[in-house]
Amino acid sequence: IVNDPAAPLSREQVDTLARDLLCNTLIQRYRIKSRDQWQASPGFEAQAAQVTGESNDTVETIGLSGMDDEALMQASRSNTWALNLKEMHCIRDQFSAPDEARRREALNLPANPTDVEMEVLAQTWSEHCKHKIFASRIDYTDEDTGRHEVVDNLYKTCIRDATAILRERMGENDYCKSVFKDNAGVIAFINGYDACIKVETHNSPSALDPYGGALTGIVGVNRDPMGTGMGAELVCNTDVFCFASPFHDKPLPPRLLHPRRVLEGVREGVEHGGNKSGVPTVNGSLVFDERFLGKPLVYCGTVGIIPAELHGRPGWYKKAETGDVIVMTGGRIGKDGIHGATFSSEELHEGSPATAVQIGDPITQRKMYDFIIRARDLGLYNAITDNGAGGLSSSVGEMAEDTGGCVLDIAKAPLKYDGLRPWEILLSEAQERMTLAVPPAKLDEFMALAARMDVEATALGTFTESGYFEVRYNDRIVASMPMSFMHEGVPQLELEAVWKAPEVKEIKVDVADADQGAFLKRMLSRLNICSKEYIIRQYDHEVRGGSVIKPLVGVKRDGPADAGVLRPLLESDAGLVISHGICPKFSEYDTYWMMANAMDEAIRNAVAVGADPDALAGVDNFCWCDPVVSPTNPDGRYKLAQLVRACRALRQFSLAFGVPCISGKDSMKNDYTGGGERISIPPTVLFSILGVIRNVTATQTSDFKKEGDHIYMLGGTWREMAGSEAADELGLKGGQVPHV
Incomplete structure (x- = not known):
């Protein structure tokens, strides 16, 4: 310097x-x-x-039995467990039960949980994994109507049940194959193939490390189709980013990075993760709002195709069998990615751990992917899933539900370096690792193929019928928990929601003397309207040669397309359509119409390029500010009411449009606290559509084709300026949000 x-x-x-x-x-x-x-x-x-030191097999006992309420919560906060007091009591009661104490004594385990067991429970019960707010029992009051009711589980009543109703309506024409139970949702495609889609968020990691968080976001969501059914072939990516202005010129609160640095880091991370994996990026968006300063939103999605039938059973079906060997493939385990699930389940603050961000390796993942598809076609395994947030704890714990138990020896796991404690080995997430259930008779062939294709594969244990999740470090048992408690023991949250519509004044624009030409130029330069070509051009949308409608269209390929169209099987004219809708600006007025407009935009975009309206499937990705009331979050009841309204709109418009949701995800606690300041994102839902078009030669793009053609507008126009870019440019607040 x-x-x-x-x-x-x-x-x-x-x-x-x-x-x-x-x-x-x-x-x-x-x-x-x-x-x-x-x-x-x-x-x-x-x-x-x-990241230095000798091997460390230390296992500590967490003395829950001797802790009062304050000590319990302090332990949860300091260890990044993100567990509430009721959950801590539930865990303490489980381990102190007489029968459980006797069982543990016979295994030479302490009466209190080990640190391995506490970390597994914190991961398994995290908001990130269990979606506890969506599953909560909500006492809901609408002060505008005076109505009071109890909402029991928003996911089941508004999302799962709506899809079930639509599938029953469709009868023999039901094109949904697998919904809400695997890593990605699966629908029927064509020519002996099904298609699947998953969209994830990597908001918290990208706030701390934009490049690493976003890179692992894209290669991480690649693993979802890869681990769906017996394994899908990856055909394209879609990415949507929400940032504060890159021209932000005010002092930054502690720990926050400048939005320009976040934008460039995220852009580069997703570029490197996607381009280096050889997967085209065919669709995306950027949204700017100053409230994304505390946490950016980084949505990454991947579409895959699966053979409709593999080895005599549906390609989307998988099930680990008792006696199958637990095999981990791909990258080694390190300290990166520890507490990813629990860290993402709480607000960002000055003490958030940097080690929660994984260090991705797309080249290692690509080699593993090629190996998995080969092993799939040879029928060498019964089930597969990714080592997502929670690492082996998550993947093995989920797969063990198929058989009812497992025995896992983490001392056998390959490490990047020495010094990891047993719980760290079990919890560390990496984007280039998968867990498979391999029949013992096929293990040698599986391992030989892995060695031949230069992919590290390690047998770590077996799936059992014991009813227990058992973890060993060599001959020593370091964790043993009932599967039922691990997966079903988390107590249901009981929350309160109160809705009162914000007061909105009418707005009026006097255009009689306005310089509309100058206004148009100002509008075209707004961040949410201006060209995004600078970013789009850095993503590869041509690799594999299947993109039909690309992200930029028109004579000069410089205008945004409504949706992406892809021909995944080059010998066929059948195509997949990928579109989305997102409009967080409407949440300031009413999240019901925010949700409705996002869905409507996604569906219109898909239909505009030629997608069959009777073969559309939706993916809902909720990103919300903390909806649980607390002393530091006094308006939590209102934020939760906003969530209730958005979910009800999702149900109503899914049924109205006839579009079932096949997959989704929620990311709560998108808040920042630090330096005496709290920054919360606007409630945001990305609604994505996966559609089918029978003949890609019939697709349409939005650019005008021939001079002299007539221009028509379908639909009506009303006084609905609320949340518009024009109103914002004019400094106006109020009016009515567009209704669908």
């Missing part, structure tokens, strides 16, 4: 520059050199200490 000697930078300033602007402390180190001495900065030493 060169500076004026008369006004030298202090060591603190230099440290801030290195740590906050230059260095990604998760994967990089920095030192500060001065005239007087050469010494490591505190940041370097602290990070270096995390």
Whole structure:
């Protein structure tokens, strides 16, 4: 750093520059050199200490039985368990039950849980994995109508049940194959293939490390179709990003990165993850709002195709069998990705752990993917899933539900380096790892194929009928929990929601004397309207040669397409349509119409390019600010009421349009607290559509084709300016949100 000697930078300033602007402390180190001495900065030493040391088989006992309520909550906060007091009591009661205590004594386990068991339960019961807010019992009051009711489980009543009703209506024409129970939703496609789609978010990791968080977001969601059914072939990606303005010019609260740095890091991370994996990016959007300063939203989606039949059974079907060997393939385990599930289940704050972000490796994942498809076609395994948030704890724990138990030896797991404790080995997530259930008779052939294709594969245990999730470190049992408690023991949340529509005034625009030409130019330069070609061009939408409608259309390929169209089987004219809708600006007025408009936009975009309206499937991705009332979140009841209204709109318009949801995800707690400030995102839903078009030569694009053609507008226009870009440009707040 060169500076004026008369006004030298202090060591603190230099440290801030290195740590906050230059260095990604998760994967990089920095030192500060001065005239007087050469010494490591505190940041370097602290990070270096995390990744060195000898092998560590230490297992601690968590003394829950001796903790009062305050100590229980302190333990939850300090260990990033993200468990509430009722959940901590439930865990303590389970381990203190006399029968359980005797069973554990026979296994030479302590009466209190080990740190391995506590970490597994925290991951399994996290908001990220269990969707506890969507599954909660909600005491709902509408102050506008005076109506009071109990809403028991928004997911079941508004999403799952709507799809079930639609599937019953369709009867023999039901094109849904697998919904809400696998890593991705599956629908019928054509020519002996089904299609699947999954969209995920990586908001919290991308806030701390935009490049790493976004890279693992895209390669992570690639693993969802890869682990759906017996394994899908990846055909395309779709990405939607929500940021604060890259021209933000106000001081930043502690720990937050400048939105420009977040934008560039996310863009590059998704580019590297997608392009290096050889998967085309055919659809996407950018949304800008200053409330995304606290947490950006990074949606990444992947579409795949699966043979309709494999080895005599449906390609979407999988099931681990008793006696199958637990095999982990792909990348090794490190300290990155620890607490990914629980970290994403709480708000971002100054103490959020950097190690929750994984270090992705798309090349290793691509090699593993090629191997898995080959092993699938040879029939070498019975089931497969990804090592998502929670690592082996999550993947093995979920697959063990097929048989009712497992025995897992984590001492056999391949590590990136020494020094990981047993619970860290079990919990660490990596985007390039998968877990498979391999029949013992096929294990040698499976391992030989992995070695031949240069993919690391390790047998770690077996699936059993014991009823227990058992983890060993060599000969020592370090965790043993009933499967029923692990997966069904989490108590249902009981929450309160109160809706009162915000007061909205009428707005009026006087255009008589306005310079509309100048206004048009200002509108075209707004962040949510201006060209995104700079970003779009850096993603590969041509790889594999199947993209029919590309992200940019028109004579000069410089205007945005309504949707992407892909021909995944080059010998066929059948295509898949990928579109989406997102409009968080309407949430300020009413989340019911925000949800309705997002769905309507996605469906119109798909139909506009030629998708069959009778073969559309939806994917709902909710990103919400904290909807649980607390002293630091006093308006939680209103935010929860907003969630109830959005879910009810999803149900109503799914049934009205005849579009079933086949997959989805929610991301709660999208808030930041620090420096005396709280920043919450606007309630946001990305609604994606996967559709089918029988003949891709009949697709349409939105650019005008021939001079002299007539231009028509279908539908009516009303006074619905609320939430519009025009109203925002004019500094107007109010009016009515567009109704569907």
